[in-house]
Amino acid sequence: MSTSNVEKPNFVRWFKHKWSNEPLFSTAIALIIMIILQTLVLGFDYDSFGSWFQSWINNWINILRNNASIGIIALGMTFVIMTGGIDLAVGSTLVATGAFAMILLDTGTKGFLGMLGMSGMPAYIVTIVLVLLFGYLLGALIGVTITKGNVPPFIVTLGAMLIFRSVTQHFMQGYNTTLPSEFLQIASLNIGNYMIMPIIYWAVIAYVLYYMSKRTTFGRQIIAVGSNEKAAKLSGVNVDKIKLRVYALMGLLVSIAAIIQVSRVGSMDFSNAGRGMEMDAIAAAVVGGTSMSGGRGFILGTVYGMLIIAVMNNLLNLFGVPPFLREAFKGFIVIGAVLLQRKGNKGNGALSS
Amino acid sequence: MLRVEGLTSAPFFKDIDFSIRAGEIIGFTGLLGDGRSELFQTIFGAEGISEGKVFLNSDKVTIRSTTQAIEKGIAYLPRNRKENAIIKDMNIIENASIATWPKFAKRGIIYAEKHREVFEGHRKALRIKMGELTDSINSLSGGNQQKVILAKWLAANPQLLILDNPTQGVDVGAKEDIYDIILKLADEKIAIVVLSSEAHEIIRVCDRVFVMYHGVIQGELSGQNMTEHQIMTLATGGKLLEEEEGHFNEHIEC
Numbered sequence: 023m024s025t026s027n028v029e030k031p032n033f034v035r036w037f038k039h040k041w042s043n044e045p046l047f048s049t050a051i052a053l054i055i056m057i058i059l060q061t062l063v064l065g066f067d068y069d070s071f072g073s074w075f076q077s078w079i080n081n082w083i084n085i086l087r088n089n090a091s092i093g094i095i096a097l098g099m100t101f102v103i104m105t106g107g108i109d110l111a112v113g114s115t116l117v118a119t120g121a122f123a124m125i126l127l128d129t130g131t132k133g134f135l136g137m138l139g140m141s142g143m144p145a146y147i148v149t150i151v152l153v154l155l156f157g158y159l160l161g162a163l164i165g166v167t168i169t170k171g172n173v174p175p176f177i178v179t180l181g182a183m184l185i186f187r188s189v190t191q192h193f194m195q196g197y198n199t200t201l202p203s204e205f206l207q208i209a210s211l212n213i214g215n216y217m218i219m220p221i222i223y224w225a226v227i228a229y230v231l232y233y234m235s236k237r238t239t240f241g242r243q244i245i246a247v248g249s250n251e252k253a254a255k256l257s258g259v260n261v262d263k264i265k266l267r268v269y270a271l272m273g274l275l276v277s278i279a280a281i282i283q284v285s286r287v288g289s290m291d292f293s294n295a296g297r298g299m300e301m302d303a304i305a306a307a308v309v310g311g312t313s314m315s316g317g318r319g320f321i322l323g324t325v326y327g328m329l330i331i332a333v334m335n336n337l338l339n340l341f342g343v344p345p346f347l348r349e350a351f352k353g354f355i356v357i358g359a360v361l362l363q364r365k366g367n368k369g370n371g372a373l374s375s
Numbered sequence: 376m377l378r379v380e381g382l383t384s385a386p387f388f389k390d391i392d393f394s395i396r397a398g399e400i401i402g403f404t405g406l407l408g409d410g411r412s413e414l415f416q417t418i419f420g421a422e423g424i425s426e427g428k429v430f431l432n433s434d435k436v437t438i439r440s441t442t443q444a445i446e447k448g449i450a451y452l453p454r455n456r457k458e459n460a461i462i463k464d465m466n467i468i469e470n471a472s473i474a475t476w477p478k479f480a481k482r483g484i485i486y487a488e489k490h491r492e493v494f495e496g497h498r499k500a501l502r503i504k505m506g507e508l509t510d511s512i513n514s515l516s517g518g519n520q521q522k523v524i525l526a527k528w529l530a531a532n533p534q535l536l537i538l539d540n541p542t543q544g545v546d547v548g549a550k551e552d553i554y555d556i557i558l559k560l561a562d563e564k565i566a567i568v569v570l571s572s573e574a575h576e577i578i579r580v581c582d583r584v585f586v587m588y589h590g591v592i593q594g595e596l597s598g599q600n601m602t603e604h605q606i607m608t609l610a611t612g613g614k615l616l617e618e619e620e621g622h623f624n625e626h627i628e629c
Contacts (some may be wrong), residue, residue, distance in 0.1 A: 199491070250463065255440070257474045258442045258477070317463070
């Protein structure tokens with residue numbers, strides 16, 4: 023019964039409704055605009071549609087692959103921020119777990135597993151398991167200090183940031199590692215001529231964490247803890263356990279990112295790798311609508327946020343903006359996103375249909 | 376059902392002895408800072424360590440966390456709803472079901488249908504006026520918010536229900552609804568403790584009342600002796616008059 027006369031106002035109303043009620047609507051719109059812009063800038067100056075599409079896809083695979091590690095870390099950071107905390111130690115944990123992987127796998131004289139006479143597939147599996155465990159333990163250590171020691175997360179993770187990197191640098195100085203080339207396949211394996219393994223890891227982890235945040239007791243209790251810790255506790259939520267598990271999960275995700283980094287590059291610069299990573303992860307979460315005071319956050323939003331920042335970097339690159347100015351754009355995006363999100367929020371999650 | 380012996384947690388309360396049977400409604404009252412909230416938060420496992428013994432159905436129990444308390448069938452509706460009970464970033468149904476997520480969850484996944492079904496029953500019984508289950512908890516009036524929190528605890532199927540200032544910031548109509556539901560729950564053999572600073576409320580719903588003063592139980596009143604005057608006398612640290620005390624003992628015997 024709708025005529026063309028009322029259709030347009032209906033769309034405007036629908037848009038306004040979505041804009042003010044759906045937390046991720048404006049973020050998604052921003053991302054779509056970015057992608058359209060980037061497509062336009064990339065140009066259509068190609069022989070055929072096929073070759074245009076090919077280069078468009080290649081560009082995207084590059085963007086996604088380059089941001090996979092930090093994207094995975096940003097997902098964990100979202101959980102941490104949702105509890106009302108923060109983790110400044112992710113960059114240093116990355117270096118520590120990366121170094122640990124190298125010590126285990128080095129094909130030179132000092133490789134730990136090599137000394138035990140272990141090589142090939144068993145060695146890779148043992149390495150992965152141990153590195154993930156190590157990351158989980160480092161995260162849990164941070165979590166225990168925060169909950170049992172009752173020290174603010176900012177302080178604990180600031181300390182951990184300094185300790186992890188400094189200790190790693192000390193033990194790894196003058197240590198030249200070479201990794202077995204099969205191990206590098208973890209990140210560099212080609213699937214149909216595309217090097218997309220890191221993207222697959224990111225997507226799978228994003229899906230798992232998304233599901234966790236929406237449907238599981240753990241995920242929803244994170245929101246409760248961040249929103250009102252006292253009320254959560256008085257509703258039977260074991261607040262300390264939730265926080266501990268969130269920081270441990272963060273450590274685990276960082277160690278996954280470390281394996282991806284190490285296997286992509288084959289080495290790691292212990293003094294510079296992961297520096298500033300915590301800020302990029304926080305920026306992605308914030309652009310995606312996660313509130314720094316806790317209680318509100320979106321895994322999907324963080325993926326959008328990460329992509330917005332990544333596409334923007336790509337755009338600045340295509341436009342030829344001087345490198346020193348690029349960070350400023352990131353800054354504007356972060357502040358602008360928060361200004362855009364100043365609006366009411368309806369509940370979301372497991373019990374919303 | 377619940378028996379407490381010599382429970383002490385300095386500086387909030389000391390040497391607390393009392394017991395409650397299934398289906399009984401007892402009151403705890405006193406002035407501000409009498410320690411009754413801390414006492415029951417301790418029994419609920421939300422506060423730090425304490426000395427003394429707590430018996431549930433004649434078994435000695437040590438409750439270290441609120442999670443444990445809920446598993447043992449204890450529910451605690453806190454005072455200051457906004458600070459202690461409402462989780463503002465969650466919707467109505469989440470606020471009404473958070474305490475029972477672990478109970479109904481399957482492999483850590485929230486069993487949403489079950490929670491909706493359970494809440495729907497309580498929503499009718501408590502006469503909660505609301506829009507959608509997924510609306511923000513802030514969209515409700517104070518009285519309806521309190522009823523949602525009450526529904527959360529009813530979902531846990533408690534054998535002991537502790538209500539701390541249950542009618543705080545609640546409109547008159549909802550107050551009556553809450554009194555009705557308290558009396559009905561007692562009929563269903565739930566032991567109920569009502570903490571309140573309003574004497575008339577205690578007199579209205581409770582079988583017995585313990586009056587606290589500076590962290591100790593100053594006296595116990597029941598039946599005819601539960602008057603605002605007697606409660607105020609004890610709450611301000613006074614003693615019961617001789618003849619009233621005699622009368623009071625007599626009452627206890629019958």
